[in-house]
Amino acid sequence: MPRWKVFLSQYLRWSSTVTQALALSIITFCVIFPLCCHRLLYSYYFIKSMYLDSMSEVVLRESLDRGQEALRFWQSSSTTASSRFNNFTQHPELLVTVVTARRNEARDYHYLLQVMLQLSNIVGSCGEQECAEVLVCDVESGPQENQDAKLLESHFRVVRRLPQEQQSIRERINTFEKEKRDYVFCLRRGWELVKPKNMVVLEDDALPRNDFFIVIKDLLSRRFALHTLYIKLYHPERLQRYWNPEPYRILEWVGLGLVGATALLLSFPYWNPCSFSFTLSATHLLFFTLYFMTAAELLGRHYLLEVRRISPQLYAISPATECCTPAMLFPGDASFRVAEYLDSSFCYKGHAKDIVLYQMxxxxxxxxxxxxEPNLITHIGAYSSVRANPSRPKLL
Ligand SMILES: CC(=O)N[C@H]1[C@@H](OP(=O)(O)OP(=O)(O)OC[C@H]2O[C@@H](n3ccc(=O)[nH]c3=O)[C@H](O)[C@@H]2O)O[C@H](CO)[C@H](O)[C@@H]1O
Incomplete structure (x- = not known):
């Protein structure tokens, strides 16, 4: 065959493949995905201007209802019914310490009561024995009482600082240093009280999911937990994307693309829809790897992580990420050591306890x-107790 014919036929084949790849990408990413994902909060296709306000309002209303329901529950439940949480055993397998402060702006939401109601519902999910002992650590005292913690006193063990101690801290230090000192106080009190084999520290706006204890039990049975200072049980959904500077995520992302592309090409080695002729080749592998990677990122990694909830064994462990400490697992005596480390550092705006812990x-x-991953708690604290809040907080 003359050379120009060979060139032309190769060019036509190549250009048709390029055109088809382009068509597939346009149909997927510009038609199908926008139609399917425009209401998904953590997808790139989410239309903020249309849905964010209404979705934020719905979540606030639901939280308010849950808070009121929890208030009614704790007000009406008899002391004896739930006093089982008051009798501590020494050296429990797990102690859950809930750190709570007064929340003036979110008073009606009763975050603490919501969290304690959920904990009391799921603490029996481990079989015959209860999954954990539960302790409330109220960092307020004196005239400015935390009413929710007060209400729980007849149901749970509640520990507090001495009023004079609290007053002197408040006068001398910034909010973030106070928040850290409160955390250290709660870590130490929990440790001193029962010397637990492992400890979880929850902030009072961290609502545990139903499989919370089952997954924790599974995590503690894995070898890595023996040599771990802490395991973060929550990372904000908006920061779960692949396009965040976490090296392991890039590996996961490329791996996902490669697995998807290989599976597709092996399933359809001579796939021929719409005169598309694919043979297993490096170009096709590259194209579909990028195609699946783009699809995963645009859809939202958060939604892919949700699939892991099928079984506790599927929850993924990765190096800790920087932000936030609403739910932390401290295996063995790590809670005691973390308290020591935190105590030797100083916190301020931009250098709060989560950053200190990460650097440490x-x-x-x-x-x-x-x-x-995925998260073991839902963060319900729309209003912060350490930062300024907008009048109606948004989900993003
Ligand atoms: C979801 C999320 O991103 N949360 C993080 C964010 O908290 P937020 O800004 O959401 O603050 P928050 O109101 O959830 O307070 C965090 C915790 O500190 C407690 N508290 C508050 C005031 C006080 O004087 N003493 C005290 O102990 C409070 O009870 C709660 O357990 O930033 C904090 C650091 O600043 C932590 O990294 C939180 O994990």
Whole structure:
């Protein structure tokens, strides 16, 4: 065959493949995905201007209803019915310490009562024995009482600082240092009270999911937990994207693309829809790898992570991410050591306890820190108790 014919036929074949790849990409990413994903909060296709306000209002209303329901429950439940949480055993397998402060702006939402109601509902999910002992650590005292913690006193063990101690802290330090000191106080009190084999510390706006204890039990049975300073049980959904600077996520992303592309090409080695002729080749593998990677990112990694909820064994462990400490698991005596480390640092705006903890775990030799995905709690605290809040907080 003359050379120009060979060139032309190759060019036509190549250009038709390019055109088809382009058509497939346009149909997927410009037609199908926008239609299917425009209401998904953590997708790139989410139309903020249309849905964010109404969705935020719905979530606030639901939280308010749950808070009122929890208030009614704790007000009406008899003391004896739930006093089982008051009798502590020494050296329990797990102690859950809930750190709580007064929340003036979100008073009606009763975050703490919501969290304690959920904990009391799921603490029996481990079989014959209860999954954990539960302790409330109220960091307020004196005239400015935390009414929700007061209401729980007859149901749970509640620990507090001495009023004079609280007053002197409030006068001398910034909010973030106070928040850290309160956390250290709660870590230490929990440890001193029962010397638990493992400890979970929840902030009072961290609502555990139904499989919370089952997954924690599974995590603690894995070898890595023995050498871990802390395991983060929550990371904000908006920061779960692949396009965030976490090296392991890039690996996961490329891996997902490669697996998707290989599976597709192996399933249809001579796939021929619409005169599309695919043979297993490096170009096709590359194209479909990028195609699946783009699809995963645009859809939202958060939604892919949700599939892992099928079984506790499928929850992924990765190196700890920086932000936030609403739910932390401290295996063994790590809670005691973390209290020591935190105590030796100073917090301020932009350098709160979560950042300190993250940096600390990287500096101390032999200490590792991990995150579990997907999240084991829902963060219900739309109003912060340490930062300024807008009048109606938004989901994003
Ligand atoms: C979801 C999320 O991103 N939460 C993080 C964000 O909290 P937020 O800004 O959401 O603050 P928040 O109101 O959830 O308070 C965090 C915790 O501190 C407690 N508290 C508050 C005031 C006080 O004087 N003493 C005290 O102990 C409070 O009870 C709660 O357990 O930033 C904090 C650091 O600043 C932590 O990293 C939180 O994990």
């Amino acid at each position: 775990a990287r500096k101390v030799p032999g200490q590792r820190s991990h995150s579990v």
